[in-house]
Amino acid sequence: MKKILVTGGNGQLGSELQQLAPLYAGFEFLFTDYAELPIDDEKAVFAFFREQNPSYCINCAAYTAVDKAETDQDMAMLVNGTSVGYLAKAAAENGARFIHISTDYVFDGEATEPISEETPVNPLGVYGLTKLKGEQLAVAYAPNAIIIRTAWVYSAYGHNFVKTMLRLMSERKELSVVNDQFGSPTYAADLAKAILDIIVILDQQPNVDQFGGIYHYSNDGVISWYDFAVAIRDLSGSKCKIHPIPTTAYPTPARRPAYSVLSKDKIRSVFGIRTIPWKDSLKACLLQLQQLLA
Secondary structure (H helix, E strand, O other), X not given: OEEEXXXXXXXHHHHHHHHHHXXXXXXXXXXXXXXXXXXXXXXXXXXXXXXXXXXXXXXXOOOOOOOHHHOOHHHHHHHHHHHHHHHHHHHHHOOOEEEEEEEHHHOOOOOOOXXXXXXXXOOOOHHHHHHHHHHHHHHHHOOOOEEEEEOOEEOOOOOOHHHHHHHHHHHOOEEEEEOOOEEOOEEHHHHHHHHHHHHXXXXXXXXXXXXXXXXXXXXXXXXXXXXXXXXXXXXXXXXXXXXXXXXXXXXXXXXXXXXXXXXXXXXXXXXXXXXXXXXXXXXXXXXXXXXXXX
């Protein structure tokens, strides 16, 4: 039975992959976090790959503290850049297919229409720069790697915008949320299913190298963070008042892309992946949260 190694196995995406794993009975899953696999230790990474011999490696591990990265640059680069190189090199040398998760933050937000995989990259801050470095190292060491850029990820697990909004709405009567940054949310459960469905397709192909490259994935639709917050409020039944504000009224150490809507045309056409309207996925996540809290 072929093994799928998942790094960052306890994060948002890793947790969703854990939930889906039983549905993909043809594979054995290895979920790791730093304790089981210190991805910043090159020797440990190579030893793990030689011992476990996975057929696929899904790298969900990442340094995602966007603002903290501005002052914690070395750690952000170690996790998002250097360590990705170790994983990609170990995967390639052991015959494993490397699947790496990247971000919309590699773009500068100047686009005015959905961003394709060929759009020139231009990160605004350290987080985006380190994630771009990870992409570059992944391709350098594992030319057939699949890189999936995503955006605005949330889940019933981990820390994210949806859970933060629900908490704040329970604590406050009013909130202010920026309304001039636009994108498409991504429910981690949907992304997890897309990744596993891609692996099933790769596993059935005699010449899988042809599928290497960069792909974009998110849910469908274009909204602002304010729109997202209003939907969370309305669907959860909260009475909290939400006020739209410009980005200038909420300064942060790291600049955010003003527009990061990703085009999903390539992942749809190459792999036949179905993308889901963002509000449908938000409803599913809120239901999952209710079940976890019950």
